[in-house]
Amino acid sequence: MYYEGSPEESPYNKFRTYKIKKGDTLASVARDLGVEPNKLRWYHNMYCEIHDLIEADFKSHLQLLILAPEKCIEERKEKEEKKTQKVSLASNYKLPFIADKINKNYKVQYITVDGDEVDTLEMEMSVKWLATDKNRFHLFEINRSSIYVNNEMPNTVMDELARKTAQVLYPLKIVVDESGKWIAVYNYNEIDSRWKHSKDKVLDYFEGQVAEKYIDETEYALQNTDTLFSFLASDYFLRAFFNGIYIGYTADFSFKNEVFFPLVKDEEAKFEVEQKINPLLDEFNLIKVEQKGHYVDDGSEANFGFDPWTGSYNASYFLDEHSYCIEKINLECLVDYDEVIKVIIQIESFKKEETQI
The missing domain is CATH 2.30.230 (Lipovitellin-phosvitin complex; beta-sheet shell regions)
Structure with a gap:
């Protein structure tokens, strides 16, 4: 679904990326990756070039979606789990x-x-x-x-x-x-x-x-x-x-x-x-x-x-x-x-x- 790095000429070769396919939307990719759409958009827009910014959805010319590193995802999941950890009483x-x-x-x-x-x-x-x-x-x-x-x-x-x-x-x-x-x-x-x-x-x-x-x-x-x-x-x-x-x-x-x-x-x-x-x-x-x-x-x-x-x-x-x-x-x-x-x-x-x- 995604791959590490990208072709040499791509400015995104230092990022973990997802190759956008025909029919993909921000919501569908977020669902497949198990990430909230706004977080997917936020991380991509932090590092992408201006013409590749995601607004409501993917632009027609967009080929690569920049993804957060695996470590970042794990840390976020751990933090979310802690937020929902219940208090234990006798x-x-x-x-x-x-x-x-x-x-x-x-x-x-x-x-x-x-x-x-x-x-x-x-x-x-x-x-x-x-x-x-x-x-x-x-x-x-x-x-x-x-x-x-x-x-x-x-x-x-x-x-x-x-x-x-x-x-x-x-x-x-x-x-x-x-x-x-x-x-x-x-x-x-x-x-x-x-x-x-x-x-x-x-x-x-x-x-x-x-x-x-x-x-x-x-x-x-x-x-x-x-x-x-x-x-x-x-x-x-x-x-x-x-x-x-x-x-x-x-x-x-x-x-x-x-x-x-x-x-x-x-x-x-x-x-x-x-x-x-x-x-x-x-x-x-x-x-x-x-x-x-x-x-x-x-x-x-x-x-x-x-x-x-x-x-x-x-x-x-x-x-x-x-x-x-x-x-x-x-x-x-x-x-x-x-x-x-x-x-x-x-x-x-x-x-x-x-x-x-």
Whole structure:
């Protein structure tokens, strides 16, 4: 049907070509070769001489049709097949949570908007599975490092004080249920002990009301396991990453759900969302899980004659197709109180370079 090369005098002798026969049309040749007509036309027109351009169909004088190399065709077929590759779920349409596969480093960025004030916080986080008990509760270790505030290392007393007091929390060990939702702090005693050793150093280094405020907040958070859990409930990384997405979905991969998120410290904003899984892998062979919805106003403002608060919640999770581990999260959450309060969270896995000794 086609041959490699063509007569010496042909300008197309370096291409793979098809010799056009009487009665051939663009559609019939495309059908015989298993290529879409527009792709056949596109490749030919990229390399042919101007008078041989294919418009609606072959011109009467056209003898040779330039074809894409075999390698190009195979790569295109492979790409098309990947585009239609279906997501594999467990029984009852459950998204599997394979906790023991999780040992990853993540780059994390928070952009917070409160009225006209915009702040950016960047850091590195690591998540490592440690153990699973007989009830399918999982133990994870979380570490944090490399904090930047508005693209700079902490350069104010307040920033440095916040970093120093927060250091006692890590490594943080947490308990996660079988849906991937964080439910408890595991190493409270260890953290409390670290604080007792660090408190005097913080007091020696920092002075004033700001230092006393951070000391008091830390002391309050470390009263017991419950107060520490409540304190950490405002941590964006823990709430976004351990969101409990590994649950049963419906036959159409979608259902209505409620999401609570700490947009304001110590306050839980409620959102009604549609939670769904894209049934096909994306172009990077990742599973995409989405949560999209709107803020649910409790009506308290309306009682005083104010307009109801509005807001939105949009989160996209991208998971490895084999391990179901989180590779990337894009989350945007906002509520329009008197002014818009918004947070944008971006989390993406990366491989740390090993230090050469």
